[in-house]
Amino acid sequence: MSTDKIYVDDVGTGITVDCVSTLEGVTEAALLVRKPDGTEVSWPATIIAIDGVKRFLRYVTHAGDLDQPGTYKVQARVLVPGWTGRGATFKFKVYQHFK
Template sequence: MTKDKIYVGSIGTEIIADTGVDLTGATVSLAVLKAGGTEVTWSGVVHDSTSVRHTTVAGDLDVPGDYRVQPQVLAADGSWEIPGATDKFHVSSKFE
């Protein structure tokens, strides 16, 4: 996860979640539980060989509070699908 402070409305922030498995050729995304309790799926790309990366766009970080992310992985040949470990980060209100 990023070490920088994240604010509501931030665009271009990289959210990176490690899976601990080789993701070569896999289809990846991030399941997200937003601070307000809304569940969404963010697109993802393989980042290094074991991590999933999502770069935030408008609307992703629209609620202040704690967010939880869980990588979702489908093997290239479709033989297995796994969720990665859940990680969390905090989104701060403006001026917080």
């Protein structure tokens, strides 16, 4: 089933982030998430290639990840030898059931 909306308690929703730069040499990757109530969590991300380009991070939601309605703010975070940093912030909305 496909939907344009993400709902509270959805499980298996894929979050894919384009990091714009190559992720070759990355030793650790995560999505840093600020939930609508201000709680901050880290979701471990997998590096994936799309169309042969290895610059994307992906996380698939688990139970409890999307536990609040509202706007989630996300930053990619990667570690490579000699550098650790965050990407630009992006947002997505999670809706209450039946909205």
